Amino acid sequence: MPIIATQGLTMRFPGVTALEDLTVAVDSGVVGLVGANGAGKSTLIKILLGLMPPTSGHAAVLDLDIHRQGERIRERVGFMPEYECLPPDVSATEFVVHMARMCGLPPTAARERAADTLRHVGLYEERYRPIGGYSTGMRQRVKLAQALVHDPQLVFLDEPTNGLDPAGRDEMLALIRRIGTEFGISVLVTSHLLGELERVCDHIVIIDGGKLLRSQAVAAFTEVSGTLVVEVDEGRDQLSGKLAGSGLAVRPEGRFLLIEIADESTFDLVRDGVAELGLRLIRMEQHRHHIEEVFAAPAGPTGVTP
Numbered sequence: 001m002p003i004i005a006t007q008g009l010t011m012r013f014p015g016v017t018a019l020e021d022l023t024v025a026v027d028s029g030v031v032g033l034v035g036a037n038g039a040g041k042s043t044l045i046k047i048l049l050g051l052m053p054p055t056s057g058h059a060a061v062l063d064l065d066i067h068r069q070g071e072r073i074r075e076r077v078g079f080m081p082e083y084e085c086l087p088p089d090v091s092a093t094e095f096v097v098h099m100a101r102m103c104g105l106p107p108t109a110a111r112e113r114a115a116d117t118l119r120h121v122g123l124y125e126e127r128y129r130p131i132g133g134y135s136t137g138m139r140q141r142v143k144l145a146q147a148l149v150h151d152p153q154l155v156f157l158d159e160p161t162n163g164l165d166p167a168g169r170d171e172m173l174a175l176i177r178r179i180g181t182e183f184g185i186s187v188l189v190t191s192h193l194l195g196e197l198e199r200v201c202d203h204i205v206i207i208d209g210g211k212l213l214r215s216q217a218v219a220a221f222t223e224v225s226g227t228l229v230v231e232v233d234e235g236r237d238q239l240s241g242k243l244a245g246s247g248l249a250v251r252p253e254g255r256f257l258l259i260e261i262a263d264e265s266t267f268d269l270v271r272d273g274v275a276e277l278g279l280r281l282i283r284m285e286q287h288r289h290h291i292e293e294v295f296a297a298p299a300g301p302t303g304v305t306p
């Protein structure tokens with residue numbers, strides 16, 4: 001059963017079409033929704049939560065109809081909004097307990113769930129301090145905790161890495177991956193950065209101007225290429241010369257040597273070359289495509305998969 005399925009979903013605001021004839025289905029796991037600012041990501045989330053009826057088309061979330069079963073969808077789906085929505089003068093604990101109570105949990109269960117969830121998202125002693133004094137990273141964690149506190153089957157995370165520094169982004173992305181794997185909760189996460197979602201998602205949906213550009217498993221985007229990446233501690237140029245002399249197509253790129261894999265013997269030639277020169281091999285692995293490279297290339301016959 002797909003966790004999300006849309007059929008001809010269209011949303012028109014006066015003067016702007018936010019979504020246009022969007023038909024897509026995704027299975028459980030960590031799903032990335034990528035698009036530039038204004039592509040229609042937040043609009044799609046609001047429609048999927050049953051908060052805003054589309055102009056036309058249909059959609060189901062966890063097999064529940066957005067037109068008729070919005071309330072049941074919201075019982076089973078957590079939502080982390082993009083915008084700032086936290087009260088500054090209460091603590092994270094008070095806020096998340098309140099949200100758990102709003103979801104129908106009795107007082108003791110709400111307190112226990114809130115404590116567990118805040119710990120899972122990495123908020124410890126600071127959870128007793130007013131939210132007003134929190135960093136952006138801490139606020140994002142509180143928003144995430146309130147989305148998870150009622151133990152949903154699926155969470156929608158709208159731009160969770162927004163405003164975070166590189167270390168904060170990495171931590172948030174790792175947390176999102178854990179939600180999908182350790183906690184077993186499916187995730188729909190939006191970002192305008194394709195590269196960061198590639199790292200944590202099983203499947204990527206790309207929209208542009210409200211239209212579906214691509215929907216594909218990440219593994220299919222990042223299939224291994226015919227290039228071998230080799231890194232040695234020192235002696236990169238020496239090795240490059242030796243391998244070229246053995247008939248391999250070699251080119252340096254930064255600290256690495258990129259070598260075209262002719263056949264199985266390529267691996268042996270590299271191993272022997274490194275050993276004969278007495279170099280220290282740090283890395284030898286088959287290069288993987290990144291999603292961004294796929295998009296930089298002109299669309300081939302299999303380019304668009306609606």
Ligand SMILES: Nc1ncnc2c1ncn2[C@@H]1O[C@H](COP(=O)(O)OP(=O)(O)OP(=O)(O)O)[C@@H](O)[C@H]1O
Nearest residue numbers: 013014016018035036037038039040041042043044
């Ligand atoms: N309530 C509204 N009334 C009018 N236009 C709207 C409304 N909500 C969204 N839009 C427009 O619809 C388009 C899609 O907006 P949406 O917020 O869904 O994009 P997004 O991909 O989430 O972008 P961002 O990352 O900037 O939030 C934009 O052109 C936006 O201005």
